[in-house]
Amino acid sequence: MERGLKKWGEVGVREKxxxxxxxxxxxxxxxxxxxxxxxxxKDNSVPVIVSxxxxxxxxxxxxxxxxxxxxxxxxxxxxxxxxxxxxRNTNIVIITSxxxxxxxxxxxxxxxxxxxxxxAPRTALPEMLYGVLGVIDASGISIVSKEEAANALExxxxxxxxxxEEAYRIAVEINEKKKDLVIATHTPFEVLAIRGKxxxxxxxxxxxxxxxxxxxxxxxxxGWEEPYRRDWFxxxxxxxxxxxxxxxxxxxxxxxSEAGIETYTVELKGRxxxxxxxxxxxxxxxxxxxxxxxxxxxxxxxxxxxxxxxxVKEIIGS
Ligand code: PA5
Numbered sequence: 001m002e003r004g005l006k007k008w009g010e011v012g013v014r015e016k017x018x019x020x021x022x023x024x025x026x027x028x029x030x031x032x033x034x035x036x037x038x039x040x041x042k043d044n045s046v047p048v049i050v051s052x053x054x055x056x057x058x059x060x061x062x063x064x065x066x067x068x069x070x071x072x073x074x075x076x077x078x079x080x081x082x083x084x085x086x087x088r089n090t091n092i093v094i095i096t097s098x099x100x101x102x103x104x105x106x107x108x109x110x111x112x113x114x115x116x117x118x119x120a121p122r123t124a125l126p127e128m129l130y131g132v133l134g135v136i137d138a139s140g141i142s143i144v145s146k147e148e149a150a151n152a153l154e155x156x157x158x159x160x161x162x163x164x165e166e167a168y169r170i171a172v173e174i175n176e177k178k179k180d181l182v183i184a185t186h187t188p189f190e191v192l193a194i195r196g197k198x199x200x201x202x203x204x205x206x207x208x209x210x211x212x213x214x215x216x217x218x219x220x221x222x223g224w225e226e227p228y229r230r231d232w233f234x235x236x237x238x239x240x241x242x243x244x245x246x247x248x249x250x251x252x253x254x255x256x257s258e259a260g261i262e263t264y265t266v267e268l269k270g271r272x273x274x275x276x277x278x279x280x281x282x283x284x285x286x287x288x289x290x291x292x293x294x295x296x297x298x299x300x301x302x303x304x305x306x307x308x309x310x311x312v313k314e315i316i317g318s
Contacts, residue, residue, distance in 0.1 A: 001153045001278070003116060004130020008146050011111045012138030013091050016046075017065035020136065021090075023051040023081040024069035026305070027122030030198060031069050031095070031129050033191040034277060035136075039143045041188055041273055046141040054080035054316050062089040065139070067132055071121030073099025076312045095131045097124070111135070120300050122202060125195075125281065144274055155275045156282060163279065166266070167286035170235065173264050174204075174287070175294045177233045182261070183284070184211040184252055185237040186245040189268070191277065192237050196284035203288040203299035213248040221255055230260040237280060239268045 020039075022032030032050035039048040051057055054077035060066065066085040070078040073096035082101065085092050094105040097117045105112035113131035115124050133144045156163075174181060183196040193210035200208045211220050211234070234256050238249040249265070256263050266283060270276035292299035 001126040001130055001149070001156065004127045004134065005146070005150055005153060007113060008130065008134035008149065009138035011093060011113055011135050012140075013065055013093070013111070013135070014139075015091070016139070016141055017091060018061075018063040019047045019049055020065050020067065020141075021049045021051060021056070021060050021085075022067045022069065022132065023053075023056065023078060023085075024067075024095075025052055025075050025077050027120070027125060027198065027202075028069040028071050028075070028078070028095075028128065030122070030191075030195050031125060031132055032067070033194055034125075034129050035132055035143065037188055037191040037277060038133075038273060042143055045143055046136075048143075051081060053077060056081050056084040056088070060085065060088060060090060062091075065091045065093065067093050067095060067135070068101060069095040069128060069132070070099070070101055071097055071115070071124050071128065073097065073101035073103075076309075076316060080316065093132075093135050095128050122199065122285075126278065148272060148274060152270075152272065152275045152278055155270060156278055159269055159279060160282075162269075163282050164286060167283050168290055170264065170266065170283070170287040171290035171294055174233060174235075174291055177262065179231045179233040179262075180229075181206060181208045182211055182232050182234040182256075183208055183237065184213070184216070184234050184249070184256075184263075186213045186239070186242065186248045188273065189237060189239065189245075189277070189280065192268075192280040192284065195281050196235070196237070196288075199285045199288035200291065202302050202305070203285075204291040204295065205297055206291075211252065213252060216252065217248075224255055224259040224261075227259060232259075232261045234261050234263045236263050236265045237268065237284075238265060239276060 029052040036048045039045040068082040190212040197208040268276045289299045
């Protein structure tokens, strides 16, 4: 977050875009979910579309701003989407640490936000997120102001100790239960369910289901009537300031308990949506790393992603 703040607004685009498209995969693609979550709750914000695919949506045109995000700069799906953005003459901003995309930005003079090199892509989320929000702010379509971003950094620093303790409690609970994990939440925090799932997948090497209300109450809720297995453990992520959210989670808790599922409730902290999202991400991310350590696993190693990346060219073409 600190590094992102230092570079805040150094890059911007002149023309107000029709829509903002954010394309990327995995830890880089998740940045788009955060920007969407923040933009959605703001009046008169620019429409934000998230695309985690090798094909750009057909409606993306030269009127739009496309953020191409790949921490490594070498993810094939993202490079493919980038080439389509280039061919359609869209405004492009590249967010990367290195690789093919960094070279493209430099050789073609494409606006670039370069993030720190040599860390796991998913751990660069705060810097990449602040990179995108800073560019948007400097382009006259602000979703988050620099002041709000700076306050969020202070807030996270103040709450770091508590987050580490709470993350440890969460990891111990999950490890003692040894059950499959559900991350359940309510809108507008669906991104925390997605990010939490990704973190527990990649760091702790476990599968995770996400349940997000109120949509959950229109399908998943029925699935919990007759599951084959009842050995799930649900982490409930709730915003204590959101009355409807609290009631939704209370109702979810009843349904889980009827299905024989134990729950652990995590309360979000923060004065703004940005702070709540960052706090929730920190908590779930730390818990996933602690769980990996408790299981004797290396949180940084993602063997099967490497396997996929070695054959992706054969799957989607070069
Ligand atoms: O966190 C990870 O390691 C992955 O989810 C990567 O982000 C994903 O494989 C895409 O790679 P990159 O972020 O380098 O484009």
